[in-house]
Amino acid sequence: MAIIEVKKLSKNFKVKVKEKGLKNSLKAIIKPKYKIVRAVKNISFEVEKGEMIAFIGPNGAGKSTTIKMLTGILYPNNGSIKVLGIDPQKERKKLAYEIGTVFGQKEQLWTHLTPYDNFKFFGAIYDIPESRVEKKIEELKMLFELDDFINTPVRNLSLGQRIRCEIVASLIHEPKILFLDEPTIGLDPVVKENIRTLIKRMNKEYKTTVFLTSHDVSDIEKLCKRVIIINNGQVVLDDTMENLKYHYLNKKIVDAKMKERVNLDDEDGITILKDKGYNLKIEVDIQKRSVADALKLLNPDNIIDINISNVPLEDIISDIYKKEGKE
Amino acid sequence: MRKYLFIYKSEIMSELQYVFNILIGFIGYVIILFIFLNLWKYIYNDPNELINGYNMNQMIWYVIITEILWSSLGGRKLCRKICDDVRGGNIAYNINKPYSYIGYSLFSHLGSATIRGILYIILGMILGFIFLGSFPNLNILSILAVLLSGILATVISTLLIIFIGLLAFIIEDSNPFYWLYSKAMLVLGTIFPIEYFPKVMQPILKYSPIYVVSYGPAKLFVEFSWTNFITIIFWQLIYILIAYGLCTILYKKGVKNLNVNGG
CATH class of the missing domain: 3.40.50.300 (P-loop containing nucleotide triphosphate hydrolases)
Structure with a gap:
């Protein structure tokens, strides 16, 4: 049930618009301008x-x-x-x-x-x-x-x-x-x-x-x-x-700070997003490779600091749009 | 009603944290009374002389009472809070609670006004006795009647200030209206009784909020009569209905057009 x-x-908001400068601020007092924001469609x-x-x-x-x-x-x-x-x-x-x-x-x-x-x-x-x-x-x-x-x-x-x-x-x-x-x-x-x-x-x-x-x-x-x-x-x-x-949360982002430079190339399930010598950002497709696998490639003894996170929501949304052909 | 009494009680508990802030406000109160004491002593050649129906002691007691009512109200804070609630969208978070926003604002404000009122009454009575050496001729029953009138005056003042604060639904900032209201109250309602104003103004003032929120209780204190008491209470009740009605209309209209963007 x-x-x-x-x-x-649907919900629209009427929002006051103020243009730049003193002249426009004075104008806005006499003739305020509004725009409609469509918050929910x-x-x-x-x-x-x-x-x-x-x-x-x-x-x-x-x-x-x-x-x-x-x-x-x-x-x-x-x-x-x-x-x-x-x-x-x-x-x-x-x-x-x-x-x-x-x-x-x-x-x-x-x-x-x-x-x-x-x-x-x-x-x-x-x-x-x-x-x-x-x-x-x-x-x-x-x-x-x-x-x-x-x-x-x-x-x-x-x-x-x-x-x-x-x-x-x-x-x-x-x-x-x-x-x-x-x-x-x-x-x-x-x-x-x-x-x-x-x-x-x-x-x-x-x-x-x-x-x-x-x-x-x-x-x-x-x-x-x-x-x-x-x-x-x-x-x-x-x-x-x-x-x-x-479909969409199948990737993890690993952000690692290394003691020594690591030479890593894209391989099945692992994509290098950023490689700045000692700072490395990789994307792990967890359907193909586990995060533990990726860490082994980096050598855990060589890691000073690490952060493992999900793909940002904005990227998931753009992925959804792409898959559904909305864009 | 239980929930509003609980709101009132919670505000008292909360306001008790600020007792020392109230005590600081006493300084301003003492200065004002001292100025008026000297002013009326200068104006009255003989303390028993009557000017517009008041002797010197009555004039000083009048100011003591109107100042107690005004100081214990704390209207500026209330107006600013309501105005900010409307402008900042905080009012939205009260809408989906099972109470009326006006009732909530009224009872929570009355809670804080109660603490201030008790403290200012004690201070006012002590100062009045020190300055004048005696109290007006009142018995227990008439004291209770004056107190009732004072409470109703505070209810009306609170509702009027809530109304001014809610004007923020129409104009962006309603604080300037409060400024005008407070100055009008100071000049027309706190310092002088209605009888001191020109004859043409007196009927207008008698039907204005000044009569019910300031003049009425002070007049009863300095010159008590049951006839006056009934008239004042009658008009106070009428004013409560009018002020509450105005607040409700403005609130209902405002809430329908409420814009609260984002989180």
Whole structure:
């Protein structure tokens, strides 16, 4: 059963345009000019109950605009949305009781209060009886490992701890769907991994549908089974994570700093992207060669520093366009 | 209602972190009172002489009360916050919560105004007693009536400032409107009672917000009467309905056209 139904959704923004120079600035006061930015263009998709879906795309692709329309914050120009059978724009308050939202770039917690007081606050605004709030706080405290800092004012928490508390605050009212808009933005890799594990645990424990946006592929690789890629306001791919991995995430980028110069040439499964003597950047096709194989070629004793990453999202998108003949 | 009381309580808990900042604001309050004390002592040859129906003590108590109401309001901060919320898109993150943004802003602001109000009432009463040596003739019931009128005045002021802040939906920066409002309040509502203004202006001022947010509670404190109390409370309730209605209309219209780009 589809829990989110989006049909032919579009959103335009009217943006003020200011031309260069003093003369044009004065002109803009009398006759302001606007341009129409088409942030979301005619997108359609459905999300099933209990799914953990990734909605990814580069900055400015239309991810956050879509999530804001799904949660009733923005009004679409065209198309229809049904979240749990509710029209988010017409029955925003009714929907608010059923969904939870975390916007990685915006704080919803009271910074001068402790996480515990914040959770009590969220319990009250969602009309949950006091005894149930206490029980829920206790349960989520264990699940998200908040014991050490639940009574520390939010302003004194690290970013990772704060994001954990933000997620817990949005789960107090037991929402059926959790919208996570770039929840790991600005976090270091270790904390990111920790947050991902906790989100996964939460999905398993409560069967909450998770709608996650990110511009970081690795963010969703381990979390989601289905992925929607959006670019320039349009859906460019709606597929399983397995297929995405097989077709587009089959390459790893190895960036290595060497002690001694290595003479390496392109060979089956390995492409040299950059060779600046001691700094080497290679692309490994993991369907043909393992990353370990590639490292052996470099000689591990010769490596000073190494970074292994996924292919950037922008490259995946251009690959999709190429394969589908969209460009 | 429970959720709004919780918002109010949370803001009090949060504001308690800033008690020392409030104490610094006391300096300005003491200076203003000292200036007016000397001004009225200079104007009144005899403290019992009546000018426009007020003796010297009543005039000084009038300024003490209106200054308590104004200082405990902290309107500039509220207007700036609402204006920034609208311009910066922060308002969007309150939209999908199960409360009204206006109710949230009102009760959270009342929370911080409560702490400031308590501290300024204590300071004002101590200063008034030190400067004048006595309190106006009030019993427990009339004190409670004045307090009620003061609370309603703060509710109206808060709603009016929320309205000014929400004007940012129409114009890019609503802070200049707050500047105009605060100056009008200072000149027409804080320093002099309505009776001090020219006869032609008095009916206008009596129907203006000045009557309900400043003049009313101060007049009750210096010269209490139940007839006045009923009239003032009646107009205060009418003003609350009007101000809340105006805020709701502006908010609903503004939210429909809200532009929040990106994350």
